[in-house]
Amino acid sequence: xxxxxxxxxxxxxxxxxxxxxxxxxxxxxxxxxxxxxxxxxxxxxxxxxxxxxxxxxxxxxxxxxxxxxxxxxxxxxxxxxxxxxxxxxxxxxxxxxxxxxxxxxxxxxxxxxxxxxxxxxxxxxxxxxxxxxxxxxxxxxxxxxxxxxxxxxxxxxxxxxxxxxxxxxxxxxxxxxxxxxxxxxxxxxxxxxxxxxxxxxxxxxxxxxxxxxxxxxxxxxxxxxxxxxxxxxxxxxxxxxxxxxxxxxxxxxxxxxxxxxxxxxxxxxxxxxxxxxxxxxxxxxxxxxxxxxxxxxxxxxxxxxxxxxxxxxxxxxxxxxxxxxxxxxxxxxxxxxxxxxxxxxxxxxxxxxxxxxxxxxxxxxxxxxxxxxxxxxxxxxxxxxxxxxxxxxxxxxxxxxxxxxxxxxxxxxxxxxxxxxxxxxxxxxxxxxxxxxxxxxxxxxxxxxxxxxxxxxxxxxxxxxxxxxxxxxxxxxxxxxxxxxxxxxxxxxxxxxxxxxxxxxxxxxxxxxxxxxxxxxxxxxxxxxxxxxxxxxxxxxxxxxxxxxxxxxxxxxxxxxxxxxxxxxxxxxxxxxxxxxxxxxxxxxxxxxxxxx
Numbered sequence: 084x085x086x087x088x089x090x091x092x093x094x095x096x097x098x099x100x101x102x103x104x105x106x107x108x109x110x111x112x113x114x115x116x117x118x119x120x121x122x123x124x125x126x127x128x129x130x131x132x133x134x135x136x137x138x139x140x141x142x143x144x145x146x147x148x149x150x151x152x153x154x155x156x157x158x159x160x161x162x163x164x165x166x167x168x169x170x171x172x173x174x175x176x177x178x179x180x181x182x183x184x185x186x187x188x189x190x191x192x193x194x195x196x197x198x199x200x201x202x203x204x205x206x207x208x209x210x211x212x213x214x215x216x217x218x219x220x221x222x223x224x225x226x227x228x229x230x231x232x233x234x235x236x237x238x239x240x241x242x243x244x245x246x247x248x249x250x251x252x253x254x255x256x257x258x259x260x261x262x263x264x265x266x267x268x269x270x271x272x273x274x275x276x277x278x279x280x281x282x283x284x285x286x287x288x289x290x291x292x293x294x295x296x297x298x299x300x301x302x303x304x305x306x307x308x309x310x311x312x313x314x315x316x317x318x319x320x321x322x323x324x325x326x327x328x329x330x331x332x333x334x335x336x337x338x339x340x341x342x343x344x345x346x347x348x349x350x351x352x353x354x355x356x357x358x359x360x361x362x363x364x365x366x367x368x369x370x371x372x373x374x375x376x377x378x379x380x381x382x383x384x385x386x387x388x389x390x391x392x393x394x395x396x397x398x399x400x401x402x403x404x405x406x407x408x409x410x411x412x413x414x415x416x417x418x419x420x421x422x423x424x425x426x427x428x429x430x431x432x433x434x435x436x437x438x439x440x441x442x443x444x445x446x447x448x449x450x451x452x453x454x455x456x457x458x459x460x461x462x463x464x465x466x467x468x469x470x471x472x473x474x475x476x477x478x479x480x481x482x483x484x485x486x487x488x489x490x491x492x493x494x495x496x497x498x499x500x501x502x503x504x505x506x507x508x509x510x511x512x513x514x515x516x517x518x519x520x521x522x523x524x525x526x527x528x529x530x531x532x533x534x535x536x537x538x539x540x541x542x543x544x545x546x547x548x549x550x551x552x553x554x555x556x557x558x559x560x561x562x563x564x565x566x567x568x569x570x571x572x573x574x575x576x577x578x579x580x581x582x583x584x585x586x587x588x589x590x591x592x593x594x595x596x597x598x599x600x601x602x603x604x605x606x607x608x609x610x611x612x613x614x615x616x617x618x619x620x621x622x623x624x625x626x627x628x629x630x631x632x633x634x635x636x637x638x639x640x641x642x643x644x645x646x647x648x649x650x651x652x653x654x655x656x657x658x659x660x661x662x663x664x665x666x667x668x669x670x671x672x673x674x675x676x677x678x679x680x
Contacts, residue, residue: 084116087101090105100153112144115144173219191329195220197240198235198237199236200225201227210316213317220239236249236269237320237324245265246263248260249269250316252313258279259316260351261323319353342363342393344379344391348366349363378666381466382466385601387669388466402660404424406420416575418576419444421451433450445465461674464670465604470673472599475642476600479638491521492563506571507567518536520535533557534571535557535570536573559598561631569599573595
């Protein structure tokens with residue numbers, strides 16, 4: 084407990100809470116701290132007058148402790164007379180942290196620590212050794228001349244396999260890996276230092292280094308690092324090692340940070356100026372340990388998919404380009420952009436739009452990942468249904484070129500759709516783009532429709548065939564109105580993205596959206612109001628989600644695809660790394676060759 088001016092900050096086994104609002108809170112805590120520790124809490128409460136202000140305050144405080152998981156029921160702890168872990172700070176720490184303090188004490192008693200570094204007298208190595216010794220472990224120092232001066236490997240040697248944590252500093256930044264085998268943490272240390280080098284030198288390769296990749300020198304001038312940075316960083320690494328040795332949960336899970344992905348290891352990234360440290364979900368390029376080879380289940384909601392996207396595109400340790408709105412205008416349609424990088428250098432800018440910014444970011448991320456995998460022939464989705472929807476729509480779009488004829492759908496079947504009216508009016512009136520919208524049925528007897536938008540001259544009619552002109556928008560959906568709505572929306576996005584005020588990158592490319600493929604993700608767990616109609620994005624997505632399974636079945640029949648497009652084949656070398664990383668984070672990667680029948 085840390086007392087505040089008008090409250091308390093309490094840290095427990097799995098989380099923490101701050102209670103504020105009364106100067107009496109520290110006094111109340113002092114009254115119940117002893118009974119809570121020695122097992123006499125029930126008797127203490129019985130001694131308070133029922134209905135009194137003091138009893139009411141105590142009940143409120145205890146209720147908050149229970150609500151935040153800070154009370155544990157169990158037998159009164161008995162004193163132990165074992166070595167340094169029995170009493171003092173270590174014993175108190177284990178007593179309030181471990182589910183079974185005696186078991187944790189026994190594990191630490193059978194463990195010795197080793198600090199391996201190229202400079203054993205360096206501030207980071209010494210600080211790590213002091214932290215481990217304060218945790219009750221005997222510490223030995225080993226010199227490894229192959230290690231850079233500011234990289235330290237901490238090992239716990241006990242009854243089981245050797246486990247360790249790598250901690251390092253590069254300039255004004257530092258890291259501490261998750262617990263792992265010696266080979267695993269060495270590889271991760273090299274990869275993290277390569278990522279820091281990429282931030283220092285944007286021209287360096289953007290793919291994290293493998294164990295055989297040399298680390299580039301860092302001639303960048305860095306401000307002096309505060310002396311306190313070394314013990315703080317080393318202490319965080321030692322804390323992770325001590326928890327692992329004692330069988331306690333990893334400290335990364337203590338902060339209830341919903342940005343972290345359950346099931347994946349987290350790396351601690353720290354900055355000296357301004358002082359800051361955060362855990363980030365991260366997988367290095369070499370996955371030696373079993374917990375690094377984990378595959379997350381597919382995302383069930385849009386929120387889950389976006390959390391994984393954020394981890395994969397993290398500014399400090401992400402492997403893939405992050406789609407952001409930047410300075411793009413968000414009206415009349417939300418836009419996002421991302422910079423594609425190959426061999427560390429910018430390789431183009433991708434811009435895309437969707438009914439909402441979150442949908443635009445996910446669409447753009449998937450398209451950027453496809454391009455990094457090799458472009459045509461690969462489809463990426465947040466889950467199998469999303470990937471299949473994207474892949475099948477892309478194949479169906481090439482089956483029939485809308486140009487009127489017997490397959491054309493009359494305008495009165497789709498022009499009244501609220502989304503068509505909105506986006507078509509935006510394109511032709513607000514943006515003053517003369518254009519033509521055409522809708523065709525892709526195959527007789529199947530509810531599969533393709534809509535395209537092309538620019539026209541001012542005097543030409545806005546409905547009907549216009550084969551020669553380039554496309555502004557294109558969509559394949561299960562109803563004429565849905566197809567026309569997404570095609571008009573895509574046209575608005577393309578025109579807005581090409582506006583000099585919106586896209587300041589002359590070489591930027593436009594990524595067409597995936598239409599209704601994202602609807603099941605976006606609608607999962609989301610309630611819509613009874614008064615909403617298809618003109619509201621939420622209701623439209625919910626309606627699309629209800630039709631998506633039947634629509635994909637129709638697309639399979641029309642395209643001749645099997646029950647599922649084939650998974651992507653293994654790709655050797657660095658090119659295969661994005662695909663493996665995407666699958667590890669729960670994304671689906673399909674190999675879908677687009678053949679013209």
